[in-house]
Amino acid sequence: MTDEQMVAGCLKGEPAAQKALYQTFAGKMMSICMRYAHDREQAQDILQDGFVKVFQKMDRFRGDGPLGGWIARTMVNTALDNIRRNKPYDQSLDLTEAEHLHSAEGLAVSKLTTNELMDLIQALPTGYRTVFNLFAIEGYPHKDIAEMLGISENTSKSQFMKARAYLRKLLPKETADIHGIGNE
Numbered sequence: 001m002t003d004e005q006m007v008a009g010c011l012k013g014e015p016a017a018q019k020a021l022y023q024t025f026a027g028k029m030m031s032i033c034m035r036y037a038h039d040r041e042q043a044q045d046i047l048q049d050g051f052v053k054v055f056q057k058m059d060r061f062r063g064d065g066p067l068g069g070w071i072a073r074t075m076v077n078t079a080l081d082n083i084r085r086n087k088p089y090d091q092s093l094d095l096t097e098a099e100h101l102h103s104a105e106g107l108a109v110s111k112l113t114t115n116e117l118m119d120l121i122q123a124l125p126t127g128y129r130t131v132f133n134l135f136a137i138e139g140y141p142h143k144d145i146a147e148m149l150g151i152s153e154n155t156s157k158s159q160f161m162k163a164r165a166y167l168r169k170l171l172p173k174e175t176a177d178i179h180g181i182g183n184e
Contacts, residue, residue, distance in 0.1 A: 010058045022051060022133040025068055029075045035121060035133045036079035050078035076138060080148055083130050120170050128163035135160050 001009075001020045007015020020158040030047050037043035054074050061070050121129060130149065133142045135156070141149070149156070 025071050030074045032072055046079050046082050050075040124163055124166055127159050129164055130161035131156050132163035
């Protein structure tokens with residue numbers, strides 16, 4: 001089923017089209033949700049809420065970009081809504097609290113998998129993780145992040161810098177440098 005057929009079917013409320021759309025995009029969308037969630041269970045909740053929004057707002061998809069991109073933006077916005085409800089910016093975390101997460105052996109560059117990097121990102125406090133994802137992974141400027149999260153641009157920049165410092169604390173220097181976390 002093509003994207004156009006899935007959209008048309010979803011607009012008509014056809015279960016087969018909804019199932020096809022979900023099966024086509026759920027895997028990629030789950031990886032987006034995992035970047036913003038504390039754990040798999042929370043990511044699954046975000047994924048479910050996100051697909052509910054996708055199906056409810058399918059009439060807003062204009063087709064001027066890829067369907068997957070529109071769904072991804074919906075998932076990011078759903079994750080941000082979830083984070084806003086939990087008010088993570090009221091909390092502050094000292095970097096020394098992350099020391100217990102750093103393995104004594106360290107991570108060899110050749111052994112750092114996508115899953116391990118995902119685990120490190122998920123180890124970030126919610127505020128740090130959210131800004132890190134939006135800036136470093138999604139590519140939003142701090143001004144836009146500030147508007148999305150209802151914080152100041154300086155708070156966004158600060159959260160990102162703290163996230164980088166936190167990740168540097170978790171990664172051995174050579175790994176952080178290779179992944180661009182240690183660079184200014």
